[in-house]
Amino acid sequence: MTTQKPIKKIMIVGGGSAGWMAALIIAHSVKEKNIEVCVIESPTVGVIGVGEGSTPVLKKFFDNLGIQESEWMPECNATYKSGISFDGWSTKPGHERYFHPFVTMIDNLTLPVFINNVKARLNGEDVCALPDKFFLSSKLAESHLAPIAAHNFPFFTTYGYHFDAMLLGKFLHKKALQMGIRHISAHITDTRLDISGNIASVVIEGDDNLEADFFVDCSGFAALLIGKALKTPFVSYADHLLNDSAIAMPTEIGDAIPTQTVSTAMKYGWSWKIPLQNRYGNGYVYSSSFTTADQAEKELREKLGLLESDTQARHLKMKLGRVEKHWNKNCLAVGLSQGFLEPLEATALYLTQMTAAIFCLFLEKGDMSEQAQNVYNHEINHYFDGHRNYIIAHYKTNTRTDTDYWKANAANLHTIPDSLKHVFSTWMEGRDLGDEIRRQKIDTYYPVASWYALLAGMGVFPQVDKSASDTGQNKGEPLGDFIQRCALNFHDHRSFLSAQKMAT
Numbered sequence: 001m002t003t004q005k006p007i008k009k010i011m012i013v014g015g016g017s018a019g020w021m022a023a024l025i026i027a028h029s030v031k032e033k034n035i036e037v038c039v040i041e042s043p044t045v046g047v048i049g050v051g052e053g054s055t056p057v058l059k060k061f062f063d064n065l066g067i068q069e070s071e072w073m074p075e076c077n078a079t080y081k082s083g084i085s086f087d088g089w090s091t092k093p094g095h096e097r098y099f100h101p102f103v104t105m106i107d108n109l110t111l112p113v114f115i116n117n118v119k120a121r122l123n124g125e126d127v128c129a130l131p132d133k134f135f136l137s138s139k140l141a142e143s144h145l146a147p148i149a150a151h152n153f154p155f156f157t158t159y160g161y162h163f164d165a166m167l168l169g170k171f172l173h174k175k176a177l178q179m180g181i182r183h184i185s186a187h188i189t190d191t192r193l194d195i196s197g198n199i200a201s202v203v204i205e206g207d208d209n210l211e212a213d214f215f216v217d218c219s220g221f222a223a224l225l226i227g228k229a230l231k232t233p234f235v236s237y238a239d240h241l242l243n244d245s246a247i248a249m250p251t252e253i254g255d256a257i258p259t260q261t262v263s264t265a266m267k268y269g270w271s272w273k274i275p276l277q278n279r280y281g282n283g284y285v286y287s288s289s290f291t292t293a294d295q296a297e298k299e300l301r302e303k304l305g306l307l308e309s310d311t312q313a314r315h316l317k318m319k320l321g322r323v324e325k326h327w328n329k330n331c332l333a334v335g336l337s338q339g340f341l342e343p344l345e346a347t348a349l350y351l352t353q354m355t356a357a358i359f360c361l362f363l364e365k366g367d368m369s370e371q372a373q374n375v376y377n378h379e380i381n382h383y384f385d386g387h388r389n390y391i392i393a394h395y396k397t398n399t400r401t402d403t404d405y406w407k408a409n410a411a412n413l414h415t416i417p418d419s420l421k422h423v424f425s426t427w428m429e430g431r432d433l434g435d436e437i438r439r440q441k442i443d444t445y446y447p448v449a450s451w452y453a454l455l456a457g458m459g460v461f462p463q464v465d466k467s468a469s470d471t472g473q474n475k476g477e478p479l480g481d482f483i484q485r486c487a488l489n490f491h492d493h494r495s496f497l498s499a500q501k502m503a504t
Contacts, residue, residue, distance in 0.1 A: 007035060007213040007368070013188065013202060013225055014218035015041035017165055017349060018335025020172035021061065022216055022356040023181050028065060029360035038182040040202065040210065052274045052281045053081060053261050053346035054160040056102050061353050067175065074501040076167040077277040080259050080493065081160035082137040082147050084345075086457065088265035091399045095459030098130055099260070101137035103449045104147075105155040106486055110134045110479050111449055118456045122430045129461070131453040134479060139487045141260040146496035153489035160346070162261065162274045162281075184210070188219075191229035198330040199225060214330050214368075216356075217337040221319055226326075226333035235339075236321040240392050240416070242287040242409060243269050243342045247297050248314040251280045251304055257494045263344065265398070267291065267299060268405045272343065277497055285318075285342055290405040318342060322384040327373045332359055339384055344394060347387050350445075355380055383445055389420045390446050390454075396420075397458040427455055428462060 010030075012023050019039055027037040062072060072078065083101040090096060103111065114134035121129040132138045136157070140147050147159040177183060190203035201211040202225075217225035226232045238244070253275060262273040269286030284300040291299075293315055301307045322339030326332065333339075335352050358379060362372045396416060400406035419440055426436040434448040442451075 005213060006366075007363070009036045009038065009212040010214045010216065011202070011210065011212035012037070012039045012216040012218055014220060014335070014337070015039060015169065015173060016218065016220070016335070017169045017172065018220075018352045019216075019218035020169060020176050021349070021352055022218055022334045023176050024065060024172060024179065025061070025353070025356040026216070026360060026363070027176070027179055027181050029364055036182065038184060038212070039176065040184040040186055040188065040204070042187040043185050044187055052165050052276070053162050053272075053343070055346055055350045056158045056160050057350050057353060058161055059159070065175070070500050070503050072168075072171055073161070073163075073497070074277075075171050076163040077279075078161050078163040078168075079257055079275055079277060079497065080146050080148070081162050081261060082141040082259040083135075084261045084263055085141070086263050086265075086394075089263075089270075089394065089398050089400070090458045091401075092459030094130060095457065098453075098457030099132045099135075099138045099141060100450070100453045100457060101131060101135035101141075102147075102158040102160060103447070104136050104157045106136050106157075107134075107449075110136075110483070113479060114456075115452060118452055119430070121456070121461050122427070124462075129456045131457050136483055136486050139483050140490055141258065143487060143490075144256045144258055144493045145487060145490040146493045147259060147490065148496065150489045150491075153486070155486075159259075162276055164276055164281075186210075188224060191225060193229065196329075197230075199229060214332070217331055217333045218335050220336040221340075223323075223333065223337040225331050226323055226328060226337050230328050230331055232328045232333070233324040234321055235324055237341070237388055238320055240388060241320050241342055241395075242289065242405070243285045244318050244320065245288045245293065245296070246283055246285045246316045246318060246343075247293070247300055248281065248283040248316065249300065249304065249306065249311055251282055251306070251311075253278070253280050255494065257497065259493050261346070264303075265400060265406075266303070267403050268296065270344070271300060271303060283343075285344070287405055290403070290408075322381065324381075325373070325377045326355060326380045327359065327376050330368075332356075338380075341384070341387055341391060344391050345387065351383060351387070354383060382441070385417070386419075386442055386445055389417050389423075389442075390450075392416060392420060393423070393454060394458075396424075397455065397460050399459075423451065427460065 010026060012019050023037055023039050083099055085099045087097045117127045118129045120127045147157045149157055186204040188202045188204055192200045194200040199215045201209040203209055215225055217223060258275045264271045266284060268291040269284060271284045274281040282304055284296055286296045297313050318340060320340055320342060323333055326338045334355050338355060341347050362376060395409035396412050398406055398410050422436055426433050433451060437443050437448050437451055
C-alpha cells in the first residue's frame with residue numbers, strides 16, 4: 001500500500017538528460033511547496049548520450065521553464081528539425097523516399113488537399129499522394145531553412161530540435177543547480193525498503209543512508225530502484241520490434257545545415273543522419289538476429305565512406321519494452337529505467353518529459369493514492385504502447401525484399417496489436433481514418449496527419465498503378481507556388497544559428 005505521508009523530499013537517482021529533465025520539471029511544479037528536490041549521480045557510471053533528436057514537444061519544456069533557444073541551443077550545438085526523411089523504406093514507384101513533416105499552422109490550408117488526394121488515391125484515382133508536396137515543413141527542409149519565420153509572417157511554425165545529448169545533459173545540470181536543486185555525487189551500492197515495501201533509503205559508498213519520501217529512478221537500463229529493488233515486471237516489445245542493437249559514429253558537416261533527420265533503410269535495419277552545428281551524428285539501428293556487430297559496423301562505414309578511417313564506433317545494446325508500473329509504491333521510473341523504444345521516431349525525451357509532467361499533476365494535488373497510481377500507469381502505458389504501434393507500422397508497411405530482415409518485418413511473424421489492425425483495415429477499406437484514430441485516442445500523441453503522412457508516404461494503397469505516383473495531379477489548386485512563397489519568409493539555417501549565437 002502506498003504511503004500517504006506528506007512528501008517533503010524527492011530524491012532522483014541518476015543524472016543525464018532524463019534525470020536532470022525530471023528534476024527541473026518536478027522542481028518547477030512544486031516551487032510553491034516546501035519540497036526538497038535532490039539528484040544523486042554516480043561519478044563512475046557513464047551516460048549513454050546518443051539520442052540527438054526530439055519531437056516538437058521539447059519546445060514546451062524549455063518554454064515552461066523560461067529558457068530561451070538563444071541560451072540553450074548554442075551550448076548544445078543544437079539545430080532545428082522540421083521533420084524526418086525516410087529513404088528506401090518503400091520500393092513502390094514514387095514512394096521510394098518521403099518526408100514526414102511537423103505540421104505547421106499554415107498547413108491547415110494545405111492539409112485538406114492532401115487528405116482529399118489520399119482518399120482519391122485509395123479509390124484508384126491517379127493523383128499525387130506523396131506528403132512532400134503538401135507541407136511547408138517539407139520545403140523548409142529541402143531548402144535548409146530555419147523554421148522560424150520573419151515577424152511579418154503571422155503563422156506559428158511547429159518544429160523539433162537536434163542536439164548533442166551529452167551537452168544537453170550538462171546544460172540541464174547547470175540550470176537545475178541555478179534553480180536550487182541539490183546535487184550529490186556518489187555511487188549507490190544498495191537500496192533499503194521499509195516494512196510496507198516502499199523505498200526507505202539508498203545506500204552510497206561509505207555505507208551512508210540517504211533517505212527521502214519519494215524516489216525517481218533515472219538510473220538508465222540498470223533500473224536500480226524500479227527493477228532491482230522493487231522487482232517491477234517488465235513488458236518486452238521484442239516480439240514486435242526486431243532491432244536490439246545500435247552503432248553511433250560522427251562525421252564532418254559542411255556549410256549547409258539541413259533541418260531534417262534522415263532515416264535510410266539498410267540491410268538489417270536503418271541508419272540515422274542528424275545534423276548538429278559542428279558535425280553529423282550518424283548511427284545504425286539493427287537486429288543482432290540477422291547480422292553481427294562487425295558486419296553492421298562495416299556496412300555503416302561503407303555508407304559513410306569511413307572504411308579506412310580511424311573514427312571510433314560506439315556499440316550499444318537496446319532493451320525494448322516498458323515496466324508494467326512506471327509509478328510503483330513511492331518510486332517513479334523515468335527515462336531508460338522505465339522502458340525504451342528504438343529511436344526511429346525520437347520518442348525518448350518525449351516520453352521522459354510526459355512521464356514527469358503527468359506525474360506532477362498528481363503531485364500538485366497531493367494525491368499519492370493507489371488509485372492515482374493505477375490511473376497514471378494506465379495512461380503512461382497507453383503512451384508507450386501507442387508509440388510502439390506507430391513504429392511497428394513503419395516496418396509492417398515496408399516493401400523491401402532484399403534481405404530476410406525486411407521480409408520478416410513485412411510478414412510480421414508475431415501478431416500485430418489489435419489497435420494497429422484496426423488502423424490498417426480502416427485505411428485499406430477507405431473509411432474515415434480520423435474517426436478511428438480519435439476513437440482509440442491515438443491522436444493524443446500521433447495526430448491524424450502523422451498517420452496519413454506515414455501510410456501515404458510508404459505508398460500503402462490498394463492496387464497501386466505505376467502511373468499513380470508523385471507525378472499525378474493535385475485535386476484542387478496547385479500548392480507548389482503557395483508553399484514556395486511562404487518559404488520566402490524564412491532564413492538560411494546556418495545563418496540563423498550564427499546570428500542566434502552572436503546574440504547570446
